[in-house]
Amino acid sequence: MTATTTPAADTSSAESAPAPRNRYRTPIPALATRIGALVLVVGLWLLVTAAGLVDPLYLPPPGAVWDAFVRANTRHQLAPGVDRTVIGEQNYYLWEHLVASLQRIGVGVGLAVVAGPLVGFVMGMLAPVRLITEPILNFLRSLPPLGYIGLLIVWFGIGDVSKIWLLFLAAFPPIAIATLNGVAGVKQDYLNAARSLGAGRVQVITRVVLPATLPEVIGGIRLATAFAWTTVVAAELNNGIPGIGGLAYISGTQLDTPLTIACIIVIGCAALVLDSLLKLAGDVAVPWKGKS
Template sequence: MWLLVTWHGRISSLIIPAPNAVWTSFIDLLQNGYKGHTLWQHLWASLQRLFIAYFAAVLFAIPLGLVSGYSRKVRAIFEPVITFLRPLPPLGYYTIIILWMGTGNTSKIVLLFLGAFSPIYVSCVAGVSRVKIDYLNRARTLGANQFQVFSHVVLPASLPDIFVGLRNAMSVAYATSVAAEMVAAGSGIGWLVLDASKYLRSDVVFVGIIIMGVTGILLDTILLLLEKKVVFWEGKD
């Protein structure tokens, strides 16, 4: 359909470039890069910020979410803050973060961290809340203490919900990463797309968008494969 729409210049290449023009632009970017950086450097700049922020969010959000789901007192402390931050669009408070931390990588990583934190936290709390009370009672009946109930019953039963949160957080963080680069950056796939659009380089814009989509699919696939390895019992009742 894309080929038919652009056949013989039926639509201006500024609006929709032909597939062969996009492919040629992709090869050119591979060979010559864009504005002093190779295509892989732009992609790595985006992924580096994403990975640092994402793994930091995983490191903090999973323990806090599990404990909040397990303890009403802890949940009462943190849930109002998360509930306030969760519906806010990350770019809405990005200007404040830039004022505090500048336009470097630190402000972008903090923004991505905040974007990824909430989905993971909420999924962890929901996962703990859905654990069947019978599982807990049986474990206690067999003599399990609080830590054993948490580590052997609550955590494994919550893993499916946790992975849902991890996948959602990756999507949110990646989308936020690209948007943040469009606001203040000098490298990255998002910056490449925005800069190319200023010069009406639709072919480069399409290359950037396709790379974003393919990268997002690959990241989600990696998380799905990890979920199948870790939560191998899910759906096998």
């Protein structure tokens, strides 16, 4: 008499087989959540302003902000009943203000991207240099931009040079410190393994230290770019037209709250787009990030 048995191997393999992944599941909830959060914020904004809980001078309704945004991007009459048209705000369209600020940020952060990794790498590789320069770097990082904008104006005038210097000084410390931390964080096992395989000092630096440090450098660049955006209004306090930060400052002094909020929203959206592009570039440049 023979007993009938089921193939255990097939059953175990079927049970252990991973369930197929749905590649369409992840992006949709994340996108829906972000859109829902945006709708919630705008809805609360509408409710607060419609109920009159806040004076429109302090918090205008979304419609007024939208009108200010459209007005800043079109040619319109100087005033009702005045037969004279003007361009945008302060004789520039809003996108021209944004481009002017982007150019200043690009130059300031670009110089920091060149100098920051170099200084941070030298500090990480040479202990005596690090001992001398690290306190200076931390001191520079702790200074608020408004603390030395006046000094920069005295040195370089009210033109773009002082603005670029201010943006550079805001962006340089995060990049240098990120590079320093990246060099200091390289695992000693990697260095020993490379030396045991016959790698010289230059090969250890180019094949081990630099690839391991690059993710930190890119993270520092993203942080520095964010700092530059938070500094752009301070950089454009004096002679900042055209400039999105200068326009935000002038509209605030003129109690044009809708235009001020429109400028703030444009600054925030531009910063988010730029950060997303930097993140994408970082993912492409360092595909090994997070792998050890």
